[in-house]
Amino acid sequence: MFSNARQITPDNLQITLLLADCQLRLGHNRSVIQLLQPAEQQNADNLAIAYMLGMALVRDGQVQEGQKRVDQILRNGDSAESRFLLGTQMFAAGDFPAAVKQFASAIELNPSLPDLQAFYGQALLNTGDPDAAADAFRKELASDPNHFEANLNLAQILMARRQWSAADPLVRQALRVHPESLEAKLALADADVGEGKLPDARMELEALRKAWPQSVAVHRRLSEVYEALHENADAARERRLVAGLEPKRGTATPGPGAGDSAPDFDAARMGSGESVTLAHLRGAGPVLLVFGSYTCPNFRSAASTLNRLYPEYKNQIPFYLIYIREAHSTADWSSTRNAREGVVLEPAATMSEKQDHATMCVRKLDIAFPALLDSMNGAAETAYAAWPSKAFLLDKRGRIVFSTGLSEQDFSPEQLETALREVSASAEESRLPGGNR
Numbered sequence: 001m002f003s004n005a006r007q008i009t010p011d012n013l014q015i016t017l018l019l020a021d022c023q024l025r026l027g028h029n030r031s032v033i034q035l036l037q038p039a040e041q042q043n044a045d046n047l048a049i050a051y052m053l054g055m056a057l058v059r060d061g062q063v064q065e066g067q068k069r070v071d072q073i074l075r076n077g078d079s080a081e082s083r084f085l086l087g088t089q090m091f092a093a094g095d096f097p098a099a100v101k102q103f104a105s106a107i108e109l110n111p112s113l114p115d116l117q118a119f120y121g122q123a124l125l126n127t128g129d130p131d132a133a134a135d136a137f138r139k140e141l142a143s144d145p146n147h148f149e150a151n152l153n154l155a156q157i158l159m160a161r162r163q164w165s166a167a168d169p170l171v172r173q174a175l176r177v178h179p180e181s182l183e184a185k186l187a188l189a190d191a192d193v194g195e196g197k198l199p200d201a202r203m204e205l206e207a208l209r210k211a212w213p214q215s216v217a218v219h220r221r222l223s224e225v226y227e228a229l230h231e232n233a234d235a236a237r238e239r240r241l242v243a244g245l246e247p248k249r250g251t252a253t254p255g256p257g258a259g260d261s262a263p264d265f266d267a268a269r270m271g272s273g274e275s276v277t278l279a280h281l282r283g284a285g286p287v288l289l290v291f292g293s294y295t296c297p298n299f300r301s302a303a304s305t306l307n308r309l310y311p312e313y314k315n316q317i318p319f320y321l322i323y324i325r326e327a328h329s330t331a332d333w334s335s336t337r338n339a340r341e342g343v344v345l346e347p348a349a350t351m352s353e354k355q356d357h358a359t360m361c362v363r364k365l366d367i368a369f370p371a372l373l374d375s376m377n378g379a380a381e382t383a384y385a386a387w388p389s390k391a392f393l394l395d396k397r398g399r400i401v402f403s404t405g406l407s408e409q410d411f412s413p414e415q416l417e418t419a420l421r422e423v424s425a426s427a428e429e430s431r432l433p434g435g436n437r
Contacts, residue, residue: 020052025114026177027148032056047073051081055115058088080110084119091119096126097333112143118150127328128297128388129337130157130408148177152184159187160408164194182208186217193225201225216245255385257403262289262394265380267322267372268351270358276372278398281320286423287394288319291374291386292406294361295345296327297337299389302406303365305413306391309420310369316424317393319369323358324381327388351376393419396427 016039023031036053043049054069066089073082087102103120106113121136137154140147155170168191174184185208192201205222212218223238256263264278281287290306292299310319328335329347338344348354351373358371374380381387393402393416402419404411 017048017052021114024052024056025144025147027059029056029060033060047076047081051085054085055088058085058092061092063089063092078109080106080113080116083109084113084116087123088119091123096123097328097335099123100127100334100336111139114144115140115147117143118147118153121153122149124336125153125157125407125409127333127335127337128407129335129340130160132336132340133157145173146177148174148181148184151177152181152187155187155191156409159190159194162194164191167191168195182212182215182217186221189221189225193221193228198225198229202229214245216242219245255383255390256392256400258400260400262392262398262400263383265322265374265383267374267380270323270355270362270371270373273351273355281318281372282394282398285396286317286427288313288317288420289322289384289392289394290319290389291322291324291381291384291391292389293324293326294357294364295329295335295338295343296389296406297335297341297343298406298408298411299327300365301408302389302391302411303367305411305416307366307368309413309417313420313424314369316427317420321358321362321367321369321371322374322380322386323354323361323371324374324386325378326357348376391416393423395423 016035020032020035023029023035032052033056036049036056040046040049040053050069050072054066054073056066057063057069058066066085070082070085070089073079073085083102083106087099087106090096090099090102100120100123103116103123106116107120111117117136117140121133121140124130124133124136134154134157137150137157140150141154144150151170151174155167155174158164158167158170167187171184171187171191175181175188178184185204189201189204189208192198192204202222202225205218205225208215208218209222219238219241223235223242226232226235226238262278266275266277268275278287278289290299290302292302294300306319313319326332326345326347328338328343329345331347335343345357346353348357354373354376358373361367362371378387384390384392386392389406391404391406391411392400395401401423402416404416
């Protein structure tokens with residue numbers, strides 16, 4: 001409607017601003033830039049133009065150009081818009097805790113600013129607070145039911161919690177807004193799998209395979225659906241395609257991944273301080289390495305799953321916690337979830353302090369498997385790019401066969417258990433007479 005109106009009256013600034021606002025809400029950032037840059041030249045003091053153009057530029061990755069508009073707004077005093085723009089810059093730079101603070105302060109001034117709650121939710125997710133993120137996404141949807149990111153992100157949180165029926169309409173709404181989105185289409189297939197609609201998921205994924213034949217995610221999910229349907233030959237074919245399509249790991253890729261040899265490291269046993277290496281821990285068998293710290297909300301959430309799996313697999317696959325630097329100490333990234341739960345720790349300045357932190361972590365989370373302390377220079381954490389928390393499953397040859405982050409969106413207990421079961425079976429088979437030794 002506004003597009004047609006602007007064609008009739010291209011010099012009408014109000015119509016241009018309304019059209020730009022619609023495009024900004026839809027995520028069409030370059031369209032906003034094309035609309036507003038000419039208007040800015042004729043209306044240099046218009047703060048509405050500065051705000052929308054600055055937002056579009058930041059989202060498009062043109063952060064320095066966006067900063068000019070932020071400065072223009074800041075010169076006119078503090079406002080929700082200026083704080084929101086500052087937060088988006090911090091978000092784009094990956095400084096999510098700082099973004100959380102700016103978004104929260106903007107919300108105090110104007111909680112109904114379009115997109116603000118959605119950005120706040122995404123920043124909260126990146127600092128390990130899915131509960132607060134879900135609340136922010138719901139608030140965004142209360143004012144804009146068609147918000148793509150809010151619908152999709154809230155659906156993904158609900159699916160991680162196996163609330164499939166609640167997630168389904170959100171995914172479908174996201175698809176109505178952006179019917180071309182591969183991420184949303186994959187989410188719909190995930191929701192169908194969760195609801196037990198495997199034939200529907202297969203049909204959707206087979207259509208995606210035709211449209212995106214080079215997508216590793218599509219082939220991987222399709223292999224899982226085929227396997228669940230006991231169509232083993234098709235599942236094997238999709239796994240081979242995944243192996244062929246996955247990019248070769250280069251030096252620019254942080255940390256090791258599946259298929260890589262696990263880096264060795266030196267760590268200290270909690271309590272005794274005895275120095276141990278990966279080779280010593282692993283011996284000739286598989287091992288699960290879990291990297292984390294007590295101030296990592298994701299690690300705390302995953303601990304119950306690890307505690308449940310450990311008794312079942314400990315005789316075939318030893319588990320070890322590698323205690324690394326605090327994820328959200330008072331000197332590092334702050335966490336709204338930690339503040340809510342009263343988790344406050346100074347960064348460890350000595351190995352003795354790190355041991356105190358690890359001891360408290362093991363006690364409070366009832367961790368039954370052994371804990372090791374990374375060195376103060378974080379050598380193990382660096383070698384595995386493990387901050388803030390990750391898990392790596394190694395086979396008997398010392399190769400990584402499975403790795404995962406521990407956030408609610410990344411960590412799948414079922415996938416970890418499947419990997420443990422397969423590695424355990426392989427290790428047991430090799431011990432049988434005639435098996436590979």
